[in-house]
Amino acid sequence: MAKQIKTAIQPARDEDYPEWYQQVIKASDLAEKSPVRGCMVIKPWGYAIWENITQTLDAMFKETGVKNAYFPLFIPLSFLEKEAEHVEGFAKECAVVTHHRLEQGENGNLLPAGKLTEPLVIRPTSETIIGDSFSKWIKSYRDLPILINQWANVVRWEMRTRTFLRTSEFLWQEGHTAHATKEEAVSRTKMMLDVYSKFAEDYMAIPVIKGEKSASERFPGAVDTLCIEAMMHDRKALQAGTSHFLGQNFAKASGIRFQSDKEQEEYAWTTSWGVSTRLIGGLIMCHGDDDGIVLPPKIASSQIVLLPIIRKDADRQNIMEYCETLARELKEITFAGRKISVETDDRDIGGARGWEWIKKGIPIRAEIGPRDMAENSVFMARRDRPHREKTSVKRDKFVSDITGILNEIQNNLFNQALSFRKDNTVTIDDKGDFYQFFTPQNKEKPEIHGGFAMSHWCGSEKCEEKIKEDLMVTIRCIPFDNNENEKGKCICCGNDSSKRVVYAKSY
């Protein structure tokens, strides 16, 4: 038997993936559970990732003409009820505000008081409240398109929660647009999916498949839901972003009407699209390894940590000065649209220090001891390489090469993830093979099986439902790059099919 190599995170991914996930979050200091059921505390190291995500996406949205605004946290119950499918989709997970005061009860305890005449729902999403504003803002075709985005917190009262992936409160952005024509709205829906896909691949280093949801997986009230789907390291799919074409459903519900250029009163065509702190969960599960998270340099909380090695007190001042000068120089360099962020950690805690930064996933660690200083160099380690692999680099070369090194790490992470997805994506045409693909072969490691199956689907909800019941596998999307001419037989019923879809277990 091979010797068990101890990893920084226990258990390793292959031993118990869900537990590995929780332990990585803890070890990397990204977030923690809060005393409020299902709500998380996003700690500074995790929040910094979110800040980079928001800044990058915000700029990308604005380039397409989108402007930010802010709408109320509360949605009157009557608003939510305006769109039947919509309210049905969210009724089971709404936090409801019923009182606006606290009063001392008979036993001295505080009790809710001041009952509201109409209960308020905390926004699970804002189509209805934003729709109300749109109905006032839009009078004529000249007011269109309206392109709005909101960065906000939303609440969906989930019964089973998991940090970042599914929490009762989460942070997100929600874009809402209104257009004069169907074509324009459809094209905006696709445009925003392209923004998400570009962001996921270029910044998060997460390869994604773009496609369309089947009817049963659509956003409640949408005509069409587009999505990007990514493969996590346990081979499950994560929906990383969605863009919805809402047709005229919400325009009719909220009365978003306009005078057309032909002087006719028409309903607007609307879209909505969003990504959330869930992306951070995807980041962890796409790039993390058995030593912790691995942060893609372009959205890393910080890119570089300097680790001064001070063996004698007499060396301290010189080494610290060397580090400070180096840090100052590095911080002047722009990478991925932002100044490089540099940490200096001079805590005297031995080997634990280096491991802390490995677990935190910082792209580059640079040790600086008396010898490195004497040689005018740094001792560099990269998070995308084995932790023991360290290289002595001349200080000036380190500075001048730094954006190149960061880009190389970024690309390596993307390519690794892409290879992994390719290795675990299988074209399956036989029903038996399909069932076997999604059935755990090793009872001790039930997590390790399956992947993405590219199989034919006849289009019937019945087949979709059957596969879901039998295997807990769903259609993640009908990919855009489908070979539309390829005919085949539905993997479930054997009837004619004109398209392959992505089947997978999912988060």
Next chain:
Amino acid sequence: MAKQIKTAIQPARDEDYPEWYQQVIKASDLAEKSPVRGCMVIKPWGYAIWENITQTLDAMFKETGVKNAYFPLFIPLSFLEKEAEHVEGFAKECAVVTHHRLEQGENGNLLPAGKLTEPLVIRPTSETIIGDSFSKWIKSYRDLPILINQWANVVRWEMRTRTFLRTSEFLWQEGHTAHATKEEAVSRTKMMLDVYSKFAEDYMAIPVIKGEKSASERFPGAVDTLCIEAMMHDRKALQAGTSHFLGQNFAKASGIRFQSDKEQEEYAWTTSWGVSTRLIGGLIMCHGDDDGIVLPPKIASSQIVLLPIIRKDADRQNIMEYCETLARELKEITFAGRKISVETDDRDIGGARGWEWIKKGIPIRAEIGPRDMAENSVFMARRDRPHREKTSVKRDKFVSDITGILNEIQNNLFNQALSFRKDNTVTIDDKGDFYQFFTPQNKEKPEIHGGFAMSHWCGSEKCEEKIKEDLMVTIRCIPFDNNENEKGKCICCGNDSSKRVVYAKSY
């Protein structure tokens, strides 16, 4: 009688200040009332100001070592109860979540269902929920200080609301720090007040008085509340930011303990500090005039609007190209840490177009017609000058001077506001004069009177209360730059006093 000059905003400030305020917000398209009681919709032109405020302050906070994080929207009732004064201060205005589901009632209406075992309060402020995290994060003096900030929405159920100034939901930042010593916490409280004061004066162009609140005006649970106070154009005071030294009150309530360097268990010393979207209300009332808002260039939603004047269709292409090239060049220029933002408005709506931008308060309007183009110039108007005053400026000079012009406008706004405050700040030592100062002399314009009265106060809550009852005037702050050696007599009771304070009506 002088001829009545019609202004863009009706009524003018001197006619009906509160109504002027609402009309300015409407005319400038900053925000609107929402269908949810007391909640506002912040429209793109208003939200862009908030984005600039947050970006600027965020960078200033980070320079002092503060890091961002995010804590739950919900606070368990039992947490709020931990600090007695705190809960008393907020109990009357808490939105309370009591259910987590909606269910169809007998008549088909949706009703709240799934009653929570413990009601959750929507954060009015986060001392107690963040204190809980701090109690887990802090073990030893080595973990201190902890310097955290959160950008978030909070809810205080106000009975009388006013856009930006007092809304049930508002956006803010709340900083929370924990320290090993009292001195360090006190010094952090002052440091953050200095940040606010610098930001208000340098970016918002709002002169502020720094000082300490009297006991009755303190934050519920604080040992000491520091504040910055600004004078609005109706001579009332606006509290523009507060920084609280919380002593060990919240540390005791939340159990924030640490092992000191002398190996003793001690309670930490904490601070909290915040500014909110209320600042935008202050901006409107400090700089706005009878033609609309006037935005200080450093935090303006946009600095420049180009207004092509196209009289013949044949000119359109050339003029638009001229504008586009100019806009591109201007957008490359950095001003106050950000790229200059430029709008181009080619709507053919006559004089209404220019007035719209005046009402929106954009610092610079530049008209570009065929003659301007032929002369390679622009026809520039500045929002800090009369609207008819326009100057022809050579295009290249316009570009090369732009940051200088913007800085000049910025300084003008600050100096105007400072003069106005000086003109309306009076040292008063006679009780009769004091009462007259705060009593409207003209019944038709009750808003126009008073200002800041620098008068002596003996320190008793009774005198403070009496003045408040008689005149609705409160002690805004005990200013730091008080002449401490100046002895005097309390303006209310005539007893000995060692300090002048700022008395004013306030928002």
